[in-house]
Amino acid sequence: MAGALVEIRGLAVSFDGLPALRGVDLAIGRGEAVALVGESGCGKSVTWLAALGLLPGKARVSGSVTLEGTELIGAPAATLDRVRGGRVAMIFQDPASSLNPVHRIGRQIAEALRLHRGLHGAAAREEARRLLDQVGMPDARRRLDAYPHELSGGQNQRVMIAMALAGRPELLVADEPTTALDVTIQAQILELLAEIRRDTGMALVLVSHDLGVVAETCERVCVMYAGRVVEETTAERLFASPAHPYARGLMAALPPMEGPRRPLAAIPGGVPEPWAMPRGCAFAPRCPRRGTACEAAPPPLAEVAPAHRAACLYPGAAAMVSPAPRMVPA
Numbered sequence: 497m498a499g500a501l502v503e504i505r506g507l508a509v510s511f512d513g514l515p516a517l518r519g520v521d522l523a524i525g526r527g528e529a530v531a532l533v534g535e536s537g538c539g540k541s542v543t544w545l546a547a548l549g550l551l552p553g554k555a556r557v558s559g560s561v562t563l564e565g566t567e568l569i570g571a572p573a574a575t576l577d578r579v580r581g582g583r584v585a586m587i588f589q590d591p592a593s594s595l596n597p598v599h600r601i602g603r604q605i606a607e608a609l610r611l612h613r614g615l616h617g618a619a620a621r622e623e624a625r626r627l628l629d630q631v632g633m634p635d636a637r638r639r640l641d642a643y644p645h646e647l648s649g650g651q652n653q654r655v656m657i658a659m660a661l662a663g664r665p666e667l668l669v670a671d672e673p674t675t676a677l678d679v680t681i682q683a684q685i686l687e688l689l690a691e692i693r694r695d696t697g698m699a700l701v702l703v704s705h706d707l708g709v710v711a712e713t714c715e716r717v718c719v720m721y722a723g724r725v726v727e728e729t730t731a732e733r734l735f736a737s738p739a740h741p742y743a744r745g746l747m748a749a750l751p752p753m754e755g756p757r758r759p760l761a762a763i764p765g766g767v768p769e770p771w772a773m774p775r776g777c778a779f780a781p782r783c784p785r786r787g788t789a790c791e792a793a794p795p796p797l798a799e800v801a802p803a804h805r806a807a808c809l810y811p812g813a814a815a816m817v818s819p820a821p822r823m824v825p826a
């Protein structure tokens with residue numbers, strides 16, 4: 497993507513010699529909202545933890561992640577410290593485990609403001625209050641003195657978002673930000689993220705396994721499978737005409753919006769274990785449309801239509817009886 501804010505190329509990660517990411521390619525434009533979806537363990541979180549240098553020391557990382565041209569993989573700790581919580585912020589599923597239980601939330605937000613904006617004392621406290629107001633915390637001034645255990649899960653997630661905003665990020669990565677919350681609160685938090693994006697122009701990456709959440713919040717969707725991006729297009733197009741059989745399976749597993757209830761179509765089989773990764777397409781063992789070519793080498797992520805890429809030799813709508821493989825340049 498020309499002039500991308502973040503460009504990820506060939507990102508590979510392994511733990512103890514076992515692959516978790518196997519060459520992820522992904523670009524995020526300025527102000528864009530992109531969803532990363534896929535089954536548990538496909539590498540959605542590891543992608544961003546690797547990008548921000550947050551993986552444990554045993555992780556082996558290769559490939560490239562650039563933030564407006566600055567390489568982050570292997571960057572000095574000081575560079576990563578400035579980027580994390582500054583230009584790129586990340587929030588996680590369980591706010592309680594990210595907040596410090598023994599410090600008042602005002603102090604925790606003020607600390608983020610000190611680190612990333614050099615604010616101290618009354619100025620930091622006033623800005624912390626403003627941020628809590630911005631994230632819709634009721635009675636923000638009084639809440640500055642609360643401890644995390646005195647707030648609800650939804651309120652703690654708002655605190656996490658306020659802390660993330662403290663560094664005026666250009667990109668917020670929200671990793672399953674609503675999974676631990678009940679349904680009505682989920683909707684409020686998603687609306688809040690959308691509103692902040694509109695107001696600040698920051699880009700948003702939403703990591704989620706919930707396609708409903710994705711459809712409402714993001715313009716573009718990247719579907720991951722077994723450590724790779726297998727399809728990437730607009731949310732609208734993905735829902736209307738998914739090209740990769742895995743994405744088609746995910747769509748078929750969605751409950752209908754209206755009309756009579758029908759049983760959920762499950763994708764038979766499971767994600768391959770890292771120690772038994774197929775040589776070719778990782779989805780081939782589960783794929784109703786696989787051909788012998790699929791087992792030879794992993795298909796590249798290639799354009800199937802304008803602004804629509806899929807890593808499949810037989811992309812498209814109808815199941816074919818005797819498919820002819822798509823020609824891919826060597």
Ligand SMILES: Nc1ncnc2c1ncn2[C@@H]1O[C@H](COP(=O)(O)OP(=O)(O)OP(=O)(O)O)[C@@H](O)[C@H]1O
Nearest residue numbers: 511516534535536537538539540541542543552705
């Ligand atoms: N610290 C770690 N040590 C060893 N393996 C790890 C570690 N962190 C992640 N992995 C492995 O990396 C792979 C990708 O994990 P990741 O958490 O990115 O998946 P995910 O798509 O975000 O799943 P979920 O939706 O469950 O969060 C998994 O096989 C996981 O077991």
